Amino acid sequence: MRGIIVTADDFGLHERVNHAVARAHREGVLTCASLMVGANAAHHAVKIARDLPTLRVGLHLVLTDGAATLPRWSIPDLVDARGAFEGSMFENGVRFFFLQRVRRQLAIEIYAQFKAFAATGLELDHVNVHKHFHLHPTILALILEIGPQFGMRAMRLPREMHGSLFLRPWVAPMKKRLDDAGIAHNDWVAGIAASGRMDEAALLAALAKPREGVLEIYSHPATEGAPLTPSMHDYRHADELAALCSPRVARAIESTGAMHGGFADVFGHARMPEPTT
Numbered sequence: 001m002r003g004i005i006v007t008a009d010d011f012g013l014h015e016r017v018n019h020a021v022a023r024a025h026r027e028g029v030l031t032c033a034s035l036m037v038g039a040n041a042a043h044h045a046v047k048i049a050r051d052l053p054t055l056r057v058g059l060h061l062v063l064t065d066g067a068a069t070l071p072r073w074s075i076p077d078l079v080d081a082r083g084a085f086e087g088s089m090f091e092n093g094v095r096f097f098f099l100q101r102v103r104r105q106l107a108i109e110i111y112a113q114f115k116a117f118a119a120t121g122l123e124l125d126h127v128n129v130h131k132h133f134h135l136h137p138t139i140l141a142l143i144l145e146i147g148p149q150f151g152m153r154a155m156r157l158p159r160e161m162h163g164s165l166f167l168r169p170w171v172a173p174m175k176k177r178l179d180d181a182g183i184a185h186n187d188w189v190a191g192i193a194a195s196g197r198m199d200e201a202a203l204l205a206a207l208a209k210p211r212e213g214v215l216e217i218y219s220h221p222a223t224e225g226a227p228l229t230p231s232m233h234d235y236r237h238a239d240e241l242a243a244l245c246s247p248r249v250a251r252a253i254e255s256t257g258a259m260h261g262g263f264a265d266v267f268g269h270a271r272m273p274e275p276t277t
Contacts, residue, residue, distance in 0.1 A: 003214040003259040003266035004207075005186060006244065007032040007156075008221050009060055009128070011049075012042035014228050020221035020241045022048050025055045028245035029253055030221075032262045034060035034128055037116040038069040046120045056262025058126035058154075059117045061110060061143070063133050064089050065231055069112045075105040089131060096138040107142050114150040126263040128156035132192070135170040144181050154184040154263035156216060160192045161209065167192075184267040187213030196220060196235030200243040207252040214266055215258075219244065 008021045011033035018041055024030035035045055035057055049057045062068075068079045077095070080086040087095075095102045117124060127134075127147055134140050135158060143155070155178060159171045178185045190206035191198055198219035206217055221244055222228060222237035243249060259266050 001210040001212065001215060001256050001258040003261070004253055004256060005032055005214065005216040005261065005263060005266055006030050006253075007034060007058075007126075007216060007218040008244075009034045009130075009218055010036055010039075010220055010228075011057070011060065012036040012039040012045035014039075014222065015041045015044055016222040016225050016237075017041070017220075017228070018045045018048050020223050020237070021045070021055070022052060023223075024221055024241060024244035025052055029250050029260070030055075030244050031260065031265075032056045032058060032125060034058045034126070034218075035117065035120075035122075036060050036062055036066065036130070037113050037120075038062060038067050046122065049120075049122055056125035056264055057122045058128065058263070059113065059124060061113050061127065061129040061134070063106070063109070063129060063139065064092065064131055065229070066130060068109055069116055070109050075109050077102045078105050078109060089133065093136050093138075096136060103138060103142075106139070107146070110139075110142050111146050114146055114152075118150050123264070124151045124153075126154040126156065127152050132156075132158040132167075134158075135167065135174055137173070140174060140177060144177065144183070147183075148181075152183065154267060156189065156218075157185040157187070158189055158192060159187070160190065161188050161206075161211060184263060186216035186263075187211065188215045189218065190215065191218040196232060196237075197239075198243060199236060199239040200246045200249060203243050203246070203249045204252055207249070207256065210256055210258075 021033045194202045219240040221241035224238045227233045
């Protein structure tokens with residue numbers, strides 16, 4: 001195994017997530033966080049990230065199950081009256097592919113989220129998309145067109161070691177497009193099948209069966225409290241935080257001998273170019 005990247009998704013969703021990210025980085029094995037730039041606690045997350053210069057931060061694009069960055073009048077086919085993305089992923093996936101006006105709105109929203117990240121002044125370590133929506137070819141194409149303008153060099157490949165049969169047909173074309181575009185990516189990921197349940201046992205199990213290449217382990221840590229969103233009603237956020245701070249997990253990572261860091265560290269571009277505006 002060449003590298004291990006440990007990421008927390010949904011950075012900025014809530015202050016409880018942000019505090020968990022800070023603790024898991026200071027006291028545990030967390031190396032990365034993926035920032036939701038339009039979320040309610042995004043500014044708080046950015047402040048924390050600035051105080052943690054060794055924490056690698058990427059962009060967690062939100063194109064479903066969350067709020068858009070742009071106002072409704074500019075993307076009326078994407079959001080409801082509250083500015084939240086509406087419709088199922090299947091329905092929207094069809095619209096993204098076939099309707100040009102919807103694709104145009106999707107493009108300007110993706111651009112706006114990259115621009116919002118650039119405005120934070122943080123270095124862009126990686127990019128991924130909420131609910132792995134970047135497996136959709138239209139979304140991926142737009143990210144590959146827009147992302148490099150903002151210094152994007154790495155993305156998450158949602159290729160789980162024992163992954164869903166449903167996702168497999170989408171993963172191989174995505175890998176080829178990332179390789180053709182020169183975008184670095186992990187070889188394997190752990191966190192899809194056990195989303196919301198990446199406790200100590202799950203992390204140790206992922207590390208017990210190393211594969212060649214780079215493994216990204218991602219989770220959704222938060223401090224104790226009520227469900228963060230309706231779709232996360234059964235997530236065990238506090239258990240995931242405890243796992244990231246577990247000495248057993250730290251020893252398991254160390255025993256692999258792999259590089260342990262962010263995408264920029266593992267892929268050797270530890271200083272990202274300045275983002276464009």
